[in-house]
Amino acid sequence: MSINILHISDLHFGTKADSDKTRYSESFVKSFIESLEKNKIDYLIVSGDIANKSKEKEYKEASTFLNKVVSDLKIPKKNVIICMGNHDVSWRILEDIADDNGAKDVFLREEKYNYFKSFYNGFYYERGKQIREFKSDSIFVTIPDDIHRILFLGVNTCFHESNLSEDHYGFIEENTFIKDIENIDPKYHDYVKCLVMHHNPKDLAKEAQHNVKNWREITQNIDFGYYPVVVFCGHIHSSDGESVIKSDENNAIHYISVGSLLQRSTKGKYNLYTITDDSFKLKIQYFDYEEESGKCYWQDQSKKKSIRIILLRKRVQKNDALTDALSDSAEKTIQGIESSRKMILNESNNTKSPQSIILDIIKNYHLFYSGHFHWDTDKKGDNSKFKSHGYIDINYLVSHSESLEAITRLYKEKLEKIKKEASFGKVLMVSIGLECNVIGARLSVLFPGFDYSYIPRKREKKDHNDVEDEIGFSGHDTVVLIKDITFNAEEVVEIIEERFSQKSVYVISLFYCGKQEKKEELLIGVENAYFHSLIDDIKIPQCDMPETECPIINNKLQTIYRC
């Protein structure tokens, strides 16, 4: 199940004197809750500045509001993260302390949180139980979500805040923060860390006082264990996001801020985050409260924002050859396959070409399967024409827009290149198989001057209506065949000989997984036929052993799949 996280901030509940500065009203709250009712909200983040001047009356109203929100939207209080903001620091208390004791290091006084603490403890007191107690530690709360492997960490950035102007900046007490991160239970090592804080550490507002002043030092000295890290913050009354890539694309910190929900000086804002059920994407929706000619409504402004999706992690791999019990005789084979697998997935370290993107997706989402695969339905068992010990999940690649876009781009570039080099007459483009038809459909739009058709794979022909095997065109000089994975091109050769002899045929395969030295020979026996592949990096060993000897089958390892 996917989860939804509601992020609000900077509520600035004030007194009567501030009533013109807030849009807080019954109708607003109703509109806010109604806009969210269709979503199941699993977590609520409130990133600080709950009150305007850290006064008791302000917190009373804040409490009423927040209790209504969690009640109406059915959010369990244990899933609510509230952090303090600079406005939650009580200047009055600090001024009194300064009068009595002097102003030196007044920011260190815990009393500055007193009113916030009362509010906090009161909010988290439910049915006779104190669900959570206020702490002013650098990491004041840790909430794991074991299903999605997310770890929410509430961070106190108000360590240095006080009533003195020179203390107005975000700051995290570094020693305890680093220690707390390092002491996180090892079982959360590969959890995505979602830091919730008030001040904006990325300097989106580009003013020092909005920063977390020592953020750079902290992130240089700390290892969060698993990346990416996501930071949810407020303070600057603006909603947007920014990503910072550190050494490679996985080592990133993403900063997402949300504007003020209630302050009249800007449009009311909230963010809604959805983490997909396979836990690899965090989708961000930014909402603004529009007030136009008496009409008020919440508008999704996501299209105007810099970041709308963050990739969190890889798809959870269900099967792993190495976790299966191994016998001695099989271990060698499995080790061989595993080392082949590691060798196979060469990642490009250069700028991100579409090839690199596709290879990254295969690697990150575990789209390469080890196992014993029979690809030929006509011949079963030992007579099976083609068996391999690996498979690439083309189904996934063409189902998802990110990878499909990269694939389409690759085909387009290759086709344009071939078109320039060769003389194309009247062109017919034909996709082989269902997955290739998805790719081919996109290409048929990009190359509207080409005629387009599709045929089923030979091994699947008998499962299709005979009409689907017919092509309603004739008279073409050039044929382009779209293929997904090629090992030895036997199927393609048969198709060319049956249907397209006397034509110039260009075969473009997304992957060539056979032996590289054999690539030039694939279509050698076919006149006027040319083979092109887009990605050669992944090599899949064929299984040339009889079934009775194949260790994968014998030891019931991994996926044993027969068409």
Added chain:
Amino acid sequence: MMLYAKLIADDTLYIFLHAEQVYRNFTLCDKDLGYFNNNSLMYSSDDILGYSSNKLTEDTICDVCNYFDNNKTPNNIIIDCAEIKEAHNITGWIKKITQYCTDHKKKLAFCRMSEDLYCEARIDGYKDLSKRHNKKAKLYNLCNSGCTKKSINDDCIYDIYKQIITKKTKSNYIIKRSGKNSYSYSSNVQLPKYINIKAYIEQKEIVFLGMYLLCKKAYNKKLIGHGKQPLLFFSSMAGSYLASVFSKLACIDMVFLNHLGPKKKLYRELHKEQLIADRDYLIISDVVCLGAEIERAKTLIEYVGGNLKGILSVVLVDVVSQRPIMKENDIDKIALLTLTKKYNTINYQIKTDFE
């Protein structure tokens, strides 16, 4: 350069600028949106403009103008500007098109031009027919010599397309079958007239506009483009083509299982977990006849915890109007051509051993 979405009927050429633009946007993703950059994993599928695009680019305008230069056109030309809010150099291209029409004595109408575009166009010498129509609809018919008094709206376009596709189905897409050859591949009935959607797909000028209109219908019914986007499910070869184009227009992801039906096996056990719980689904198919495959897909979707929101097809044969899946009001059924007992323009037949 061909046009993606034009209709020719009754000596009138209809050009749908929005459809032309969204298809040309298929190529925009990489260079104009900074899609492939060093932060390659940070992109969003929502970045692809799709149906929600509303800006007419110079490429599209050039191609439309070039079409006139290179093709013989009917006497009447209607340019539908619906969904377009901005246009690059609008005065320039309107001038060019009107010049062409004047030179070749064609009658020209622009319709459904937004108020902003109309103001920016600053066209002189055109008769504004908008006063005859409901101004709230922001309908602007500009006509240089009063060629058309028809008001163009979505229903009108769907009707014209339906007439064309009916005609094409009768002449090109129907395969007559008898005896053993007439048995349906997906269910146990005889289909003396088999609707070959592959032939429809092979006619680009028809299928591209068809997918655009299907997308428009889905958008107007709020199946796409509003709130959480659904997943698009398909399970056949023809469905894969239709889904691929539709998914790009609608900016939604796809899910598919290779073949699903009473007489076909599921190929990919590996992909049985592709279906995701707690998501809305749309099923897209070529021809929905008895609905057996749709019902199986629906069962599968609901079994994993998804919600079926709509069924999209090129042809919908409403065989049994009281069939449960057809009655469910929260599942929208959208088709480009719907055949019923009363409206069976192609004389479609389904036979069993029983009457």
